[in-house]
Amino acid sequence: MKVRKAVIPAAGFGTRFLPATKSMPKEMLTIVDRPAIHYNVEELIEAGIEDILIIIGRNKEEIANYFDRSPELELLLKEGGKEELYELTERISNMANIHYVRQKDAKGLGHAVLCAKTFVGDEPFALLLGDDLVHATVPCIKQLTDMYDKYESTIIGVQTVEKNQVNKYGIVDGVKVEDHLYEVKGLVEKPSVEEAPSNVAIMGRYVLTPDIFEMIEKTAPGKGGEIQLTDALMLLNEEKGIYAFEFEGKRYDTGDKLGYLIATVEYALRNEELSTDFRDYLKTII
Numbered sequence: 001m002k003v004r005k006a007v008i009p010a011a012g013f014g015t016r017f018l019p020a021t022k023s024m025p026k027e028m029l030t031i032v033d034r035p036a037i038h039y040n041v042e043e044l045i046e047a048g049i050e051d052i053l054i055i056i057g058r059n060k061e062e063i064a065n066y067f068d069r070s071p072e073l074e075l076l077l078k079e080g081g082k083e084e085l086y087e088l089t090e091r092i093s094n095m096a097n098i099h100y101v102r103q104k105d106a107k108g109l110g111h112a113v114l115c116a117k118t119f120v121g122d123e124p125f126a127l128l129l130g131d132d133l134v135h136a137t138v139p140c141i142k143q144l145t146d147m148y149d150k151y152e153s154t155i156i157g158v159q160t161v162e163k164n165q166v167n168k169y170g171i172v173d174g175v176k177v178e179d180h181l182y183e184v185k186g187l188v189e190k191p192s193v194e195e196a197p198s199n200v201a202i203m204g205r206y207v208l209t210p211d212i213f214e215m216i217e218k219t220a221p222g223k224g225g226e227i228q229l230t231d232a233l234m235l236l237n238e239e240k241g242i243y244a245f246e247f248e249g250k251r252y253d254t255g256d257k258l259g260y261l262i263a264t265v266e267y268a269l270r271n272e273e274l275s276t277d278f279r280d281y282l283k284t285i286i
């Protein structure tokens with residue numbers, strides 16, 4: 001079965017980005033001229049997925065407002081002859097079929113994903129973590145859905161990280177079965193450098209089979225007292241094998257201050273309108 005649905009968990013507090021995230025969803029932090037979550041929705045659309053569930057928490061209404069119509073603004077732009085801006089604004093509200101559900105308690109990523117159970121039903125689905133942006137020739141999620149079409153099994157998107165960074169990620173213990181593809185033997189959520197079975201890290205992109213929900217329901221709180229998706233994936237792996245796919249592309253952690261700045265600079269340098277002037281400016285200060 002083709003992957004037609006996607007889930008974006010966006011209920012986290014964004015504590016790594018305080019105080020900005022005190023009153024503003026971290027997913028709405030702007031990279032150049034659009035919020036981070038816009039890029040994620042675009043990635044899904046480019047991968048042919050238009051039914052998207054965003055899992056929100058309290059104080060996340062801004063996300064729903066962003067993807068909604070803005071009749072007054074649209075009218076103002078139209079009447080003011082700002083056709084291009086009008087089209088841009090209007091297009092955002094028609095980008096995809098976006099649905100919302102609230103995670104009432106912050107009990108971890110696994111718990112957030114469980115909120116998508118009714119929406120997903122009995123289908124495979126893409127899961128995309130809002131903090132992670134991936135710039136790639138073939139959209140990252142498309143790379144994973146292509147792998148899913150071949151293996152019809154849960155696929156986790158991974159990339160290698162520096163050894164000293166393993167404690168920030170879910171880490172894969174795997175055996176390479178083909179170029180860029182590992183059969184998963186084990187998974188550990190944010191291990192210490194000593195405990196880490198490898199430096200192959202989960203990078204916020206997954207294609208999951210719907211049996212993940214049963215596994216999440218069986219998962220006890222793990223690292224940080226939270227229900228970890230990585231632990232549920234371990235249970236799933238014990239029942240039926242799952243794979244980790246090393247996708248092509250540059251991944252940015254926009255939930256982190258330095259990662260966010262790097263993303264801002266690199267996306268600006270790729271922006272047609274800004275790149276020349278911005279590059280010239282950077283040269284003058286470095």
Ligand code: G1P
Pocket residue numbers: 109129131132168169170171189190201202203204229230
């Ligand atoms: C989550 C996952 C982790 C993964 C990471 C990728 O952690 O639990 O396995 O490696 O996203 O960004 P978080 O960064 O939300 O704590």
